[in-house]
Amino acid sequence: DRCLVAAFDGGLEPLLVLTKSDLAPPSALLELYGALDIPYVVTSRDELYHGEAAERLREHIGGRITAFVGHSGVGKTTLVNALVPEERRRSTGVVNAVTGRGRHTTTSALALPLAAPGGWVIDTPGVRSFGLHHVDPSRVINAFPDLQPGTEGCPRACSHDEPDCALDEWVAQGHADPARLYSLRRLLATRERREGD
């Protein structure tokens, strides 16, 4: 959600890539983000080996400049290697079986050119936190288009975390998933403290 806030605020077009669908189904996440109309691609280990993952991704990122962002170990470099096999020189890491965390294998950002129709794909190090200091809090709501219309009933300059906030009613009426409101509030609350989720 923090990445989406930054993307919407900066005028970028986000693409959700749900990796490792061989390990867990993507359905819960797709349900949560389905209301947002954000394009998405689901990938799995088999599809990586057989080239379908790269093919499907290329349909979205061909001719564009794309940066992969996400926690360590989600499979960013693995995808970049599938997209630009001739550049396969960057190592991928293993996820710790106990903690489920990656090892921060990639330590610097690297842009690689895509074959025709061209474009660039940028591999980045896994993020522990994603600061949103550059985003005005009043604009954070723009990344929550499923909640945004519900703010019409809010008091002026509502913090969206106060008793009169209209978003509780909006969610109670079934217009948006309660998890999304929770996410918005957590994000607004942690914004100042530079905490990541």
Ligand SMILES: Nc1nc2c(ncn2[C@@H]2O[C@H](COP(=O)(O)OP(=O)(O)OP(=O)(O)O)[C@@H](O)[C@H]2O)c(=O)[nH]1
């Ligand atoms: N099962 C499964 N494993 C995957 C898939 N994609 C990547 N992996 C594995 O996940 C581990 C981490 O992949 P990386 O590509 O190194 O992850 P990363 O996002 O680049 O990590 P950092 O560089 O630390 O930010 C490796 O062991 C990959 O083989 C997938 O679709 N399915």
Ligand SMILES: [Mg+2]
């Ligand atoms: Mg990496």
